[in-house]
Amino acid sequence: MIVDERMISYLHSLERKNSEILEKIEEEALASYVPIIRKEMQSFLKVLLLIKKPVRILEVGTAVGFSAILMSEYMPENGHITTIEKYEKRIPIARENFRRAGKENCITLMEGDALELMKELSGPYDLIFMDAAKGQYINYMPEAIRLLSEEGVLVSDNVLQDGDIIESRFAVERRNRTIHSRMREYLYELKHDERLETAIIPLGDGVAVSRKL
Incomplete structure (x- = not known):
């Protein structure tokens, strides 16, 4: 837990409901133990989209399509989203939800495979939403930067690993150590790459917001 649980509960109590279809998809996803973006991340994305007004969006990690549909409701009318998913069991569910x-x-x-497909894309994209395999973010990063438009925004979700990111790799469960070290490397690169200006925010499970300079 990054932020106090009582604070999160209070913030959730302030939220307005999503559209009827999003509420239904979220209910189905949670019942099936499919991870979707958290309530506070949903609000953050909505405001960011209304400010940035991205016409071309790339999402890496579709799952059941919840976040793509949410973004489609807040992007400009002429906007388009390209979303990538590898897990075969979720693809037909996402298509049906769309x-x-x-x-x-x-x-x-x-x-x-997201990396292979990203290499085939030409872009540019005004916004890229990264919400896929956390251990692969560092590998996706060069392609994400290439595909971003000038002043484009890269949003990377779940970067603080429920607070484990600050722990020594030896304090993390052995099965999570590779992801832990790769995410720390990714965050360092985001903050030190001269092509980007990045803020890392303890929102939800941590979000990094990067603007291409």
Whole structure:
């Protein structure tokens, strides 16, 4: 837990409901133990999209399509989202959710390995939302920077690993040590790459927001 649980509960109590289809998809996802972006991250994305007004969005990690649909509701009317998912069992669920939400025309789902597919894309994208395998963020980073437009924004979710990121690698469970070290490397690179200006915010499970200079 990064932020006090009572504070999170209070902030959640202030939230307005999402659209009916998003509320239904969130309910189904939670019942199936499918991770989706947290309430505070949902609010953050909504405001960021309304400020940035990105026309072209790339999402790395579709899951069941919840965040893509949420972003589609807050992007400009002429906006388009390209989203990438590798996990075969979730792909048909995401496609069905896009159909249910009436978003098939503004969301394109690409199936397969994110890094390989990113290499095939030409961009530029006004906003890239990174919410895939955390141990792969460092590998996605060069392609993400290449694909960003000038002044484009990279949003990386779940970067603080429930607070474990500040621990020594030896204090982290052995099975999580590779992800732990790769995420620390990723955050260092985000903060020190001269092409980016990055803020790391203890919101949800941690979010890094980077602007391409």
